[in-house]
Amino acid sequence: MRKYISFIAPTLTFLFLLILWECLVIYNKTPLYILPAPSDIALSLLLNYNDLLSSAFVTFKITILAFILASSLAISLAILFSQSRFVELSLYPIAVIFQVTPVVAIAPLILIWVGLDNAEFAILILATLVAFFPVLANTNLGIKSVNKNLHELFSLYGASRYQRLVKLQIPFALPFILTGMKTSIGLSLIGAVVAEFVAGSGTSTGLAWRIIEAGNRLDMAKLFAALILLVILGVFLFLLMSFLEKILLKRWHDSSTF
Amino acid sequence: MRKYISFIAPTLTFLFLLILWECLVIYNKTPLYILPAPSDIALSLLLNYNDLLSSAFVTFKITILAFILASSLAISLAILFSQSRFVELSLYPIAVIFQVTPVVAIAPLILIWVGLDNAEFAILILATLVAFFPVLANTNLGIKSVNKNLHELFSLYGASRYQRLVKLQIPFALPFILTGMKTSIGLSLIGAVVAEFVAGSGTSTGLAWRIIEAGNRLDMAKLFAALILLVILGVFLFLLMSFLEKILLKRWHDSSTF
């Protein structure tokens, strides 16, 4: 029982919410075009099965790519920061700049830069920009939180910067990094969708495309079906990260009871 | 000298980037409508001083409100999670759902829900949704990372849940929370802008609106002036948070050398 609770608890909540939603819609007679009931959405999901799944796959692909790119970029940057206070002070604000620049606003520039024919690449860049900051901030915190005593141990043995990095700072920062990544993976997904909204092309039609399409047709059930797929994807990716975290932190870290 | 480096380093980088930008634009004869030079932007900033500043203020206000709302919400939620594993398992996925639902997609619903006359309120809700997750994830990690020995100490003295929370978990998690907030404050700003993009009615006149309108009219200098203001706001808020972090963590935490 205790073993399955981590599976049962969220499932129960979901079921409860779905039923509540269904009942509210039925009770209030909310029309379909304002808020479809879960049953309508499920029906639409079945009807548009093919479209929606292939779109979800497109979005999934970009999300994963953006996530990997963003994480590696952010971790590398944080590592760079840890090597030099000057670099950190100089570049951290630049990272903040990228974080706070809205995708919508820079999409045109990126499109010009990569060329209209590389819209997918533009999406990838934009999604990466959306996702990288939490990993950066958390890796930075993690590396800085390394115990002074452990640092002294490494100094004593004349550890090179590289050794200190891979044998001390990274392992120590791992729980921090993973938490950053747990935030980041959701942002990658959001980023992939938003970027498709603002810079997409007709050649790759992710979930944003379906949302727009359904919105144009006022087909709310399909719109919500796409949204639900998106959310399922998000929760799935999050659970994946949680699982990875559990494996990586297995025995030693206090937070790994999760 | 060492004392001022945290001020000089980023300033130098900025100056360097600005000069590089200016030179590149001049050298490539980039037309204004693609990428204005910093000097053009500065000029536009001066010319549209009043408009832009008042818009920046509107955005600033929403950002701060959303940030406060998001942080308190996220911290409360993380605290709730720490009290019951069951609640955590049930609600964390819901939080993930809110994180991965694109603002663009739920904006219409929120707008209908709060009413068109309350567009500002809708923007606030949306910006809050965008910003809350990093604080949640980090507070959660922080609370979970509390040293086992310290927990035992508190058990020994029969500390109540409340005491454990305010005297152990929160202080311990503080560096984590603050890092989450450093990510979050940027997201609040982004959220405020994006929400205004998607849910702003004519009455809201934040920076997003300036950006779109200037873009529509091809006034790139003004568009970039608005973007630059946005970025300055973002960096300012980030520095504010860093400063707060420095004060709060002052002496004890290993990461507070920042």
Added chain:
Amino acid sequence: MLIFNNIVKNYEEPVLGPINLKIKNNSFVSIIGPSGSGKSTILRLASGLIKESSGLISYEDCVKPKMGFVFQDSTLLPWRTVIDNILLPLELTNKNISKPKDKSLMWLSRVGLDGKENSFPNELSGGQKMRVSIARAMIQGASLLLLDEPFSALDEVTRRKLEDDLLELWKVNNITVLFVTHSVTEAVYLSERVIVMSSSPGTVVEDVVIKRKVNNNFDQTEEFMSQVRYLSGILRQEGEGK
């Protein structure tokens, strides 16, 4: 009365037990034994911090007494100053003590740390941290003191002073002390009863009542020496038996 009834503790492998012990109220009992034999584990079981794998731990009247615990590693809150660390138990038990600050300064001075009240833990030496931890365990007037090698990081002078303070405290206040140490002399000097542990898994191999005809300069007497020799002998056997 604190009763260990057939207590066993297992992690992946068995580490302790079965243990049967009765600790009388107001007694001073020392536990000695090789490193890793489960001394700390016994204290943690007694305090309820960890749960036994089998067996039963019970207190007289079935009420958990108020406990002070000096952990083997000084467990200080890094974000609190020395004085605030010492005040922690009072805050947590909501005890309305008059002048808590004065009381904690008194304890600080007793452990020889006058003037360090506003230092943070990371500014203290190893022994100083331990002493703060001792002061903290003492301040709330516990009726059961669990001390896990409290003095082993201290120089002999400080240690001797604190040992005498502890004895004084024990005699005056009717408290029960469960004292882990690896110094046989310390155990014999302080306690009424010494329990010797052996390891893998930890069990009690000897449980002696200390005979003490005189109280003054007990540690200069032959009686003292012979008991130390006896216990050391057992320990040595244990150590070499492995």
Added chain:
Amino acid sequence: MLIFNNIVKNYEEPVLGPINLKIKNNSFVSIIGPSGSGKSTILRLASGLIKESSGLISYEDCVKPKMGFVFQDSTLLPWRTVIDNILLPLELTNKNISKPKDKSLMWLSRVGLDGKENSFPNELSGGQKMRVSIARAMIQGASLLLLDEPFSALDEVTRRKLEDDLLELWKVNNITVLFVTHSVTEAVYLSERVIVMSSSPGTVVEDVVIKRKVNNNFDQTEEFMSQVRYLSGILRQEGEGK
């Protein structure tokens, strides 16, 4: 030769110095003194982990010798198993030792931890952690050993065994040992020279060469006892002078 020339260390207030010391190569020097007198600080200065506020520390030939350090609190990497913790110095100094694993298992067994090689630090008792830390300091064959109360968390049997191991190691390998302890008997038993510190700020109040006519059972001799009594007396004065 390790030379302390007018070394002073201040934090917010002065904590150490001025200190003048010459530690000859291949000597075994103990430092004793009250808690907080700056013993750990001296080791950290000697190893270059912290910088002196004024004065100069120099090594013979101006080359930093290879150092092993047992910190006062066992500083283990929590994500590494015992054996991987012990192997760390070899990894960091990129020393190509044949069969590093065997060597570390040998050390593990010497500190009495056979079978614990795959445990994680949080699964060890206090004394076991310290012993891992000792094994780690020993494994790479340092020429300068800095030991900060390495044995104070250990029971007497284990301690006595490790003391003898240490002496053996020192004699066979031509290494220099700087040994912090708060046990006068330990200091006299082990070392050629004992330095006594006083506190606030930490200075050297006594610096004696240990006379040792016999080597076998030295600690049973009157010579041993008298030197212990002498140093204890100084320490007691220091402690009570405060």
Added chain:
Amino acid sequence: TEQSDDIVEENNLIKVVFATDWKAQAEQGGFYQALAAGLYTEKGLNVKIIQGNSNVNVPRLIASNTVEFGIGSNSFIPLNMAENKIPGKAIMAIFQKDPQIIMTHLSSNVESLEDMVGLPIMISDASIGAFWLWLKFKYGFDDSQIRKKTFSLAPFLSNKSSIQQGYLTSEPFLVEKETGLAPKIFLLSDYGYPSYGAMVLASQKIIDDQPMIVKKFVDASIEGWRQYIYEDPTLGNELIMIENTEMKEDILLQAIKKIRSYNLISNEISQGRNIGLMTEKKWNDFFTTMSRNGVYKKDLQWKNSFTLEFIEESN
């Protein structure tokens, strides 16, 4: 006050809300003119205009009775409403032909819509469900040609071979202003695109319950448009520039000129009469074109998407 109570008396004026699909601009000038000149007030209406943006979904606002009136950008929208049984319909059409254009640079060797097949075109989200469908079946355009049109013209301007959609009254002017060269324009309606532009949609509730109010709104709006395009637009423009501080007069004036010269709201013959006109024939044309090509099911109750009861043709 609760706004879903939709109609509230205020100084004896009846309050109605009108949601546009974009920020205040000349393309909605007539409504602002009517508001500024007090035409609505004369009819006893207190009209509140809410500016939209590309994300405001007007049909949904109407469906939820959040607003009484709103703009439907093209003929697809009322049909989509009918298809989804959304209670509301088109009551008048401002632009008799949809001002949607596709533009290329003057130097481009694209000479007609057919030439664009296979080339990337920047299209807005909303248009993907509208004229793009028509282009697809009429000329064989394909979704893979679509690139997102951002709010900025920079991607268009920076690449001499790019193609983008636009609004007759706005983008060409900006392009010319910026580059000195007017772009090549392909007005879709010239190629037979059968849509109306900028229709007024009304909620079914107000049509059923208070047809008089609808009628009054229509009449006042028609008069507003007449004044705005064919008389003096100053009042309307002033209001627009208050509501949208980024709007400039030169843009407004050129748009008015274009609306007049292209006969967008009223043809040469009627010159200011018959504004707002819709005909069943044109609706029928539109629907049959679309349904024949599979955009709509043949049995769609297309007549539910509009009502002609509030506008009448005059000669």
